[in-house]
Amino acid sequence: MSRHALRSPTEVLTRGFDPALSLGSARPAVFRSSTYVFESPEAGERAFALANGHVTPRPGESPGLIYARLSHPNAEILEDQVVPLEPGARAAAVFNSGMAAISTIFLACCPRDTSFVYTSPAYGGTEHLIRTLLASHGIHGIAVPAGDTPALTRAIAAAPDLRIVFMETPANPTLVMSDIVAAVDAARERVERPLVVVDNTFLGPAFQQPLALGADLTVYSATKYLSGFSDLLAGVVLAADPAALQPVRSLRVLLGNILQPDECWMLDGRLPTVHLRMHRQSKSAQRIAEAVAEHPALLRVHHPALFADPEQCRIRDAQCRHAGAIVSFDLRGGRGAAFEFLRSLRIVRNAVSLGGVESLACHPASTTHSELTADERRMCGIGEGLVRLSVGVEDWRDLRDDVMHALSGL
Ligand SMILES: *Cc1c(COP(=O)(O)O)cnc(C)c1O
Numbered sequence: 001m002s003r004h005a006l007r008s009p010t011e012v013l014t015r016g017f018d019p020a021l022s023l024g025s026a027r028p029a030v031f032r033s034s035t036y037v038f039e040s041p042e043a044g045e046r047a048f049a050l051a052n053g054h055v056t057p058r059p060g061e062s063p064g065l066i067y068a069r070l071s072h073p074n075a076e077i078l079e080d081q082v083v084p085l086e087p088g089a090r091a092a093a094v095f096n097s098g099m100a101a102i103s104t105i106f107l108a109c110c111p112r113d114t115s116f117v118y119t120s121p122a123y124g125g126t127e128h129l130i131r132t133l134l135a136s137h138g139i140h141g142i143a144v145p146a147g148d149t150p151a152l153t154r155a156i157a158a159a160p161d162l163r164i165v166f167m168e169t170p171a172n173p174t175l176v177m178s179d180i181v182a183a184v185d186a187a188r189e190r191v192e193r194p195l196v197v198v199d200n201t202f203l204g205p206a207f208q209q210p211l212a213l214g215a216d217l218t219v220y221s222a223t224k225y226l227s228g229f230s231d232l233l234a235g236v237v238l239a240a241d242p243a244a245l246q247p248v249r250s251l252r253v254l255l256g257n258i259l260q261p262d263e264c265w266m267l268d269g270r271l272p273t274v275h276l277r278m279h280r281q282s283k284s285a286q287r288i289a290e291a292v293a294e295h296p297a298l299l300r301v302h303h304p305a306l307f308a309d310p311e312q313c314r315i316r317d318a319q320c321r322h323a324g325a326i327v328s329f330d331l332r333g334g335r336g337a338a339f340e341f342l343r344s345l346r347i348v349r350n351a352v353s354l355g356g357v358e359s360l361a362c363h364p365a366s367t368t369h370s371e372l373t374a375d376e377r378r379m380c381g382i383g384e385g386l387v388r389l390s391v392g393v394e395d396w397r398d399l400r401d402d403v404m405h406a407l408s409g410l
Contacts, residue, residue: 098221
């Protein structure tokens with residue numbers, strides 16, 4: 001069978017790790033060394049010349065290891081093994097966190113006095129980055145409301161010296177989707193060819209595959225579904241064209257934010273179960289969303305399986321395979337009801353973050369999105385009564401009962 005015939009849940013277990021390089025060990029060893037011994041002074045010279053891009057590798061030559069801030073065996077194994085999880089990917093780079101990955105992309109690809117377009121609301125940390133560090137470095141963010149395709153394509157056509165189109169779809173915590181193909185088409189009209197970058201944390205890699213739709217980079221908080229147990233921080237960037245990743249990798253060397261060997265090893269061991277976990281979590285979330293949709297304590301349930309807006313349904317059907325495991329509830333009673341609901345949950349814990357095997361719930365207006373002004377929150381649909389639920393792998397009927405019980409007290 002040719003390599004290309006393999007599907008990603010198989011490839012992730014069969015590619016990118018050679019047991020012969022780890023004494024025959026069936027799973028990778030951990031290489032914690034900070035530095036690597038050269039075979040000869042000439043080999044050291046050659047390794048530096050390659051790393052600095054002064055010479056091009058000969059056919060079959062791989063750049064030798066030098067020092068772990070540049071790269072190390074566990075990063076290389078992880079980067080090779082994560083690529084087949086994302087259809088269309090040909091290269092990956094791993095970071096200390098999702099925010100490290102996102103910050104490095106912006107700083108590597110947007111010089112001073114350039115601009116980028118982004119869908120809003122974005123993850124709280126990303127909003128913060130855009131308003132503080134990037135703004136103070138003369139990197140100008142142009143916000144477009146999530147889901148507004150005409151506004152997105154207009155902004156991409158009009159932005160001065162545009163370097164990046166940054167999309168988070170579905171948006172956190174409202175789950176509004178933005179059209180990736182429309183952004184790719186609009187970006188290709190620009191002579192500067194801005195990079196289309198998709199934060200794929202919520203639905204990827206199982207249910208949404210932006211590189212296959214023409215995006216240039218996908219970025220993940222691997223802290224969430226990729227690692228899946230709420231016990232490590234990591235970020236991953238994947239690229240359709242390895243050359244697009246080069247500036248990001250070079251800046252990673254300077255910032256020193258490559259993912260550490262132990263974390264690489266842990267994350268690597270979680271990759272083969274990403275599809276299993278995400279399918280289970282998404283199915284449970286859809287069942288819970290449907291079971292509570294008509295509850296009188298709720299104004300609205302946000303979940304892609306329950307979309308009614310025709311444009312949102314069109315985008316979902318064009319770019320997503322399943323609806324994902326985040327459900328948000330708009331409670332009638334505002335903040336008081338939301339806090340009471342969180343207090344009444346018995347199984348689901350009140351914490352930020354998402355994507356783990358355990359279910360978590362939070363109140364975005366007072367936590368993850370508290371840095372937005374009340375007006376900004378209103379404009380992007382983050383009400384005082386909104387609660388975000390990340391569905392884990394518990395039995396969905398127990399989770400449904402927990403949510404129903406907490407709603408019944410309101
Ligand atoms: C959590 C998250 C991030 C940030 O990732 P960290 O690993 O916490 O740095 C970025 N984007 C989205 C959508 C997230 O959920």
